[in-house]
Amino acid sequence: MTDFAKIVERYLRIWNETDPGARRAAIDELFTEDVAFVDPMASVSGRAGVDGLIAAVQAQFPGCGLALLGGVDGHHEQARFGWEMGLPGRPADVVGFDVVTLAPDGRINQVLGFLDRVPA
Template sequence: MSDVTSTVEQYIAIWNETDAERRRALVAEVFTPDASMTDPLGSVTGHDGIDGFIGGAQAQFAGLTFSLPKAPDAHHDLARFQWYLTAPGADEPLAIGFDVVELTDGRIAKVHGFLDKIPG
């Protein structure tokens, strides 16, 4: 479980990494080359697609931080976890999501994302 927790923590760190070069290196480290990411806002494949999708979200939500409110729940090659998107100093997250990741050899092969709360 600690390996899965570490992978999910790295995944969240990618969403918070604003240095484009460092973010791209983390995407290559955490995701398989043909990984896919699908949520209500889009669907992308491969490192370029994932990096671009995350970069676009960062531009839209500049200054906000992603976090894990608790450890992921995992079995076999699957993990599920909730995440928060919060403004500095805020008591409540602006957005709450729920992701399920499929792992291959310890790397993320697929992300299935859901949005529980979005800014209105």
Template sequence: MTDFTGIVERYLAPWNETDPVKRRELIEQVFSDDATYTDPLGAVRGTAGLDQFIAAAQQQFGGLSFSLGGKVDGHHDIARFTWHLGPEGAEEPLAVGFDVIVVEDDRIRQVHGFLDKVPG
């Protein structure tokens, strides 16, 4: 049985890692080489594209961190989960999203992201 919660925790780690070398290492560990990421703000393919997309998000939301917003629900090779973005320890997140991932060989092959709440 796939440990979807563990995979999602590994998925969130690069979003919070600001050291470019460490971030790229984390991306390469959790994503397949040809992984795709699609959300309302962009669509990228491959670990280099993911690295650039995440770096841009970090510049836009500096000082904020991503966290799991509840239980991960998964079956077969797919899982869904809610994430929060905000200052650590904040009662209310600034942004909330919902992602669906497709997993192959314990690495993420696809991410389909949705934004439920965005900063004004």
């Protein structure tokens, strides 16, 4: 049985990793080469696309981190989870949820993101 909570924990850790080399190494381990990431603000493919997107979000929201909001719900090869992004000790600037699907080898091959709250 897939441990979706551990996969999501790794996913969030990647979003919070500010060292480019460490982030890219973690992306290469967790995501397939042809991963697709789509949300209302971005659509990228491949590991380099995911890495570039995360770097851009970190540049736009310096010091902010992603945290799990609620639990992880998964079945078969897909999971959904809520998250929030903000500065520590302050209300979250961005809130949303993602759905990830897994390839047969257990790595993430698709992320579908939904944004519930974004800054004006």
